[in-house]
Amino acid sequence: MRLNIVVCIKQVPHPEHFHEIKLDPESQTINRRGIPAILNPPDKHALEEALQLKERYGGTITAVSMGPPEASQIMEEAYALGVDRSILLCDPLFAGADTLATARALAIGIQRLGEVDLILCGTHSMDGATGQVGPQLAEILGFPFIGFVRKMEIQERGTVLAERTIERGYLKVEGSLPLVLSVTKEINTPRLPTVIGIMEATQKEIYTWDTKELGIDPALVGIEGSPTRVSGIFERRLSRKGELLQGDPEEVIRKAIKRLRELEALR
Amino acid sequence: MDFNLTREQEMLRNMVREFAEKDLAPKALELDNKGEFPADVIKKMCELGLGGTLGKKEYGGSAMGHLASILSVEEISRVYPPAGFCLEGIHSAIALIQNAGTEEQKKNLLPRLIKGEKIPCVGVTEATGGSDPSVMQTVARPEGDEFVIDGRKVWITLAPVADIICFLATVDGKATAFYVEDGTPGFEKGHRADQVGLKSVPIGEFAFTGCRIPRSNMIGKEGGGLPAALTVFSTVARPNVAAIALGVAEGAYEVALKYCKERKLYGAPIANLQAIQFSLADMSTEIEAARWLCYYGVWKADQGKSVREVAVDTARAKVFATEVAIKTCVRATQLMGGYGLSPEYEVIRRLQDALELFPAAGTSEIMRVTIGRSITR
């Protein structure tokens, strides 16, 4: 049973550098220049799951991303890990997209790929952190969706049996292909690319499609196609400074407990 | 002049950095405390292809080249220098066999070494001195289609765990390269050295007593041992050790820098104090100088320059980088005050590791001899 798998990936600023992202209060825009970018860590679990499924069942893996030209780096990394095709949906008209507009662009790109059995996504991206693109992509494509999958199995008759995480447990879920899944980090340990994988990756072509090539109506994507807009950004000031005690532990603790009672913190 | 790494080299560096930070960093203190050979780590490194950056593709390598191979050693050593040191031993043996060996030897040995299925070592140093190979006392006496080996080697990296032991022995007074497989009668592994640093790298001795090996175990020409060994030292072993030193210095510097940015005295981080900044500035400058010396020598090797040309630059890289590593680690421990002397905070262990790098692949004095002779010729 060969599986044609699509994995949605995204390039995000390196989380360790988030605090360097500065706000220009005048233009109300954020400056991301010079911040190193990486392959979104949750997406690595989706790629790994696809690679394991391909190793088991055969088939093809296509990595798809909507991003700026710099995102070609992660498309290359996807090749280094072993995907068969890397496709970057790239066009200035995609900029400013919220999750719905992003899902639309991805859907149109994926529809060009022919028969797809399984679409895998990470649970969220480290920058936007909404986790909305996967489920919205499924609805737009008309595919069923299973979210937060921590374990999955393809059964003989071509159905998926999954453990769908919920608080304090999971739901046992069964679904028929084709479908869209978001996978959690519990599902696997992502592999690193090997040296040979890296050597071969730079020789492979990254397919770059813009709105013309995809035949998309610009009104459906980018900022125009986004129902939500950013209306403002502000820096957060922390302020709650209360009393600071110092000195002999016994004395200090006694004062502290008295204060906690006053604040109604102790019952 | 393009100082940029190629995209492949960049991706390699990122991959090794991620491996080092995810797989090595959490275990580093524990591995050092145990002092055991990290066989799992070495196996994982080889599975990722880090053992085969110099190996040709037909033997399972990637032939990425010398710069790629030291980038991986540098990144590993930033986090866990003993693994970098083991990688150096593997690179050197693979280079020796690939440069000088017969096709049959290469086919037989290289794939297994590159995959990490067998561990190699290269033994030159003897009790009478490593810096002076002319007084080598290990002898290989030809007898029909065999050689009979007698002698002893000391301070050999990886010897206690090696499966394939490459070594030099004299045939008619001329040093010749051979290999022996562990378990061969007459070959015995001896005492494992007790080290102050690089604790989990097994370093030890081995001895031959009437050990018989087939003629086909000779690597290269009879009497061709020294040139073969010198090529490996100049193009692989020294630059690898220099890269380890660079990684050690970088690791110690990064820990100290982070500490100085967080540690507050007089109401502000000590990194704001000029005296501290001067110290950090010097460390940073020396590390960058070491870096470019390291990269330059192996870049020349990748460009196909002669061994003699490459040898001077790798000698410079080795002597400079190892001395920078010591200085950087000492400064780092001083910047961190009490924490600098606690093993949990790393820098003191880095200093111990750096000290072990002095005699490796040739002492600083020998490096200066190499450089001095070349410039005054």
Added chain:
Amino acid sequence: MSSKNEIWIWAEQRQERIEPSSIELIEKGKELAELLSSSLAAVYIGGSGERIEELFEYGVPKVYLLHHPELVLYQGGPYSILFSRLVAKYQPQVILMSTTYLGLELAPRVAALTGAGLTAHCVDLFVERHKDGHILVQVVPGWGGNLMVKIVCPERRPQMATVKAGIFEKPQRRPGASGEVVSNPVRLDELDWRVKAIELIEEEEDRSLEEADVIVCGGWGVKGAGVMDDLQKLAETLKGAVAGTRPLVDAGLIAENQMIGISGKTVNPRLFISLGASGASHFTTGFLKSKVIFSIDQNPNAQIFEVSDLGIVGDLKKVLPVLVDELERYMQSRG
């Protein structure tokens, strides 16, 4: 009052019991309803709806009820379609769901089906004037919590938001209160069953941080001073939950699901005690809404004190044991 332009919340249920995180949406929902000259309603999809009075007791005036035995477990396709059909029929102007594992799936699916704008992980919601009416403003933390982003849906309706669990207060409960039930029929054959949930399996979890009244949270300093035992004793004494920052997870002293902060949990207990954590913003953002924040650290300039109602500067090794002793005595004296 007309059913159009209501403020809706999704009353998530598990085995017909309403999830506390959904109850947290009620106060805010009512506040928004008032500001938007509208009223609040809850949407309940479940097996029987036998316990929806709980919603009335917490102050919800109206419940849209969809029930069928096949819907007792969350079924993604059917729930999304049923919810979206309700939206088309009754045209709410705002829909709030909680950031539970299920809410984070249902909200985007309904948004896609209805073309609504959806903002995730809101930490605040308020109303602003817009054109000749009002608009909902959704506030989310961005980029590690240092920046706050305001998001609006200028055109599309409804305006949807998932609200971070643990942010808002649970309202007072008034037993015996009642409300309006609007039942809508469920026809199974009209629903999408390509994916079906077969079984709910519950698993042991440590005292849930989101529901704890008291949380004792350790940072790097706890690891360094080796006082994890004292920390646990303190939690026991106050009948609270144990939590920590990333260094404690890495050191194996707490589990990943006990981590607080931007990449961990957000909590708002009555009392949050921080021990040996310097107070970087990616950590503090996880507990800023706690009623009372009490911190102990050896560094008088630690950022944590800027967000604490009460702080002690001292060596954890010396201070903690005394704190535990005194609190034990205090708790005993209260009986």
